[in-house]
Amino acid sequence: MAKGSEVVHGYPHLDTVRAAITAVHRRLSAEGVHSYAPSVLPADVTFSDHDDLHLGAQRVARALVQHLHLPDARMIVSFREMHHAASVELTAGPEYFIELNDRFRTHRRDIGAALAHEIMHVLLHRLDLSFRGTRDNEILTDTATTYLGAGWLLLDAFREDDVSSQKLGYLTPEEFGYVLAKRAIAFDEDPSPWFTSPQGYTAYTKGRAKALHDAQQPPLTTAGWAGRHRYAKERRHAMERPGQAAAQRPGAESSSYSFERGPDGPRVSFPCPTCHQRIRVPVRGRVRVRCGLCRTILECDT
Numbered sequence: 001m002a003k004g005s006e007v008v009h010g011y012p013h014l015d016t017v018r019a020a021i022t023a024v025h026r027r028l029s030a031e032g033v034h035s036y037a038p039s040v041l042p043a044d045v046t047f048s049d050h051d052d053l054h055l056g057a058q059r060v061a062r063a064l065v066q067h068l069h070l071p072d073a074r075m076i077v078s079f080r081e082m083h084h085a086a087s088v089e090l091t092a093g094p095e096y097f098i099e100l101n102d103r104f105r106t107h108r109r110d111i112g113a114a115l116a117h118e119i120m121h122v123l124l125h126r127l128d129l130s131f132r133g134t135r136d137n138e139i140l141t142d143t144a145t146t147y148l149g150a151g152w153l154l155l156d157a158f159r160e161d162d163v164s165s166q167k168l169g170y171l172t173p174e175e176f177g178y179v180l181a182k183r184a185i186a187f188d189e190d191p192s193p194w195f196t197s198p199q200g201y202t203a204y205t206k207g208r209a210k211a212l213h214d215a216q217q218p219p220l221t222t223a224g225w226a227g228r229h230r231y232a233k234e235r236r237h238a239m240e241r242p243g244q245a246a247a248q249r250p251g252a253e254s255s256s257y258s259f260e261r262g263p264d265g266p267r268v269s270f271p272c273p274t275c276h277q278r279i280r281v282p283v284r285g286r287v288r289v290r291c292g293l294c295r296t297i298l299e300c301d302t
Contacts, residue, residue, distance in 0.1 A: 018276040020143035025275040030295045039149035040067040045112035088118040113153040120145040138170040146179040177207020215273040219300045238266045
């Protein structure tokens, strides 16, 4: 929990975020991921200053437990002084103990955000899904929380002005916006009306632009002229040197397309814009491709 300190912006964790989206799809399957529609709604997690602190926290926790398909898990929420925003005790259940930072006693609007992250830890524990290292595992937790419909609360808890700032979670605001936009595109949702934080909404629009950029890269037919021109040049290079795989171009993202050798000629490898699993297809011109992981159908010009 960053409070009053400088908030990091941009996309420093983007590779890990994309790997987390892929991991969630692999663990849950396409049908399992889409079973988390729609997102948890503001009416279900709104916390008023007039609500009883403990009863209100239990109500919000129950709503998140139900949304994340944890019907057998009962959350017991308490408050104490701590450095982090919250913590959860991961045991075999059926009860889970969540401790929230004492500051949430007077900042109740953000209780849902803190609970969403901790309850996702419970779900990932039950799914036996984790990344190595605390940093990457927390990025997985933030990404899964957002992609499965509860993480918009974490982005809405981001507030920043000239004299103070607050951010929950390990992702930057723009990374939260990126994952939220990925979900919005895949689930045909519009989370815009849910934001109470102007800074959170701005971060969402920036992340959405980044997410849309993913869907406009060659060999997808939605790519722009410059991208198509560069792709045609590199494809020609690969065709002229069939015994060599084309080296990744300087400055390209790790998620970019690349050409490689195949038994039937050059192939192009590129990330699915939905789940980021790499897809490999022969270089044959216009083709319709279905991602084997998330089942997204892609129109390509290879």
